[in-house]
Amino acid sequence: MGYHDYRFHSDHSIRTIELKLFYSGFEHCSPGHSWGPALKDHYKILYVHSGQGIYRAGDHTYRLGSGDVFLLTPDAVAYYRADDQDPWTYSWIAFNGLNAELYLRRAHLSVEHPVSHCTRKEALEACFQQVYEASKMSSTRDTRMLSALYGFLSVLIEEAECKHPEAKQDNTQDLYVKKAIEFVHNNYSQAITISEIADWIGLERKYMSKLFKAATGLTPQDYLIHFRISKACELMSNPSLSIGEIAYSVGYKDQLLFSKMFKKLKKQSPSEYRRSS
Structure with a gap:
């Protein structure tokens, strides 16, 4: 070194x-x-x-x-x-x-x-x-x-x-998970559903959710929420955007639902988070 x-x-x-x-x-x-x-x-x-x-x-x-x-x-x-x-x-x-x-x-x-x-x-x-x-x-x-x-x-x-050659089968399953994650990253601002994610990667919803949870520790729905709130945190640094505009930008048409999800994950309201950042 x-x-x-x-x-x-x-x-x-x-x-x-x-x-x-x-x-x-x-x-x-x-x-x-x-x-x-x-x-x-x-x-x-x-x-x-x-x-x-x-x-x-x-x-x-x-x-x-x-x-x-x-x-x-x-x-x-x-x-x-x-x-x-x-x-x-x-x-x-x-x-x-x-x-x-x-x-x-x-x-x-x-x-x-x-x-x-x-x-x-x-x-x-x-x-x-x-x-x-x-x-x-x-x-x-x-x-x-x-x-x-x-x-x-x-x-x-x-x-x-x-x-561990046997891990290659696991990696095939990981590929499905990566495709699901990619779909979330590309479409989180839209009103997407877990069924749409499963259909896109060609798996039955229940099986896809099982693979996803095993690989990431989160259900697909929880991952989507975490991702949206993380993107919202990034947007908070832009003072020209209102809380409502940020909510809409990350896939929440209902600002009250957005605020509820935000506070659940961050232990602060969106406005409190913005002031403390």
């Missing part, structure tokens, strides 16, 4: 609908250095460059070393500690987003399988190097860091597909 210990934290979270990159870092740990037991409200992946340590998630304890990857999942208690004799050096990247679980599942990482081993050391280290370099930029920092995050997840997904 071409850099020393560092930590980067985004003051405003790097936001897209699919993924949000929160922070990243690199550390040469001292002997016995530990974190937890504690939990996060987002995903965090750590990659071990060298040395050893332990990772405890749920009832399982893993002894890890160079090339190992381990995942912290939202609201799950975890603990990790550097070895006393051969402490590890690791990098980490923290993120969340509506599609985070989908990408991680394709990488064969989950609450049930929080640990993996990656043989593509140079590719992963290049991704972390890109994050580090991007953190020093100004105007293009956000897009470059997100690009590095997508690259990082792509490496893990490609590695998983080589190790």
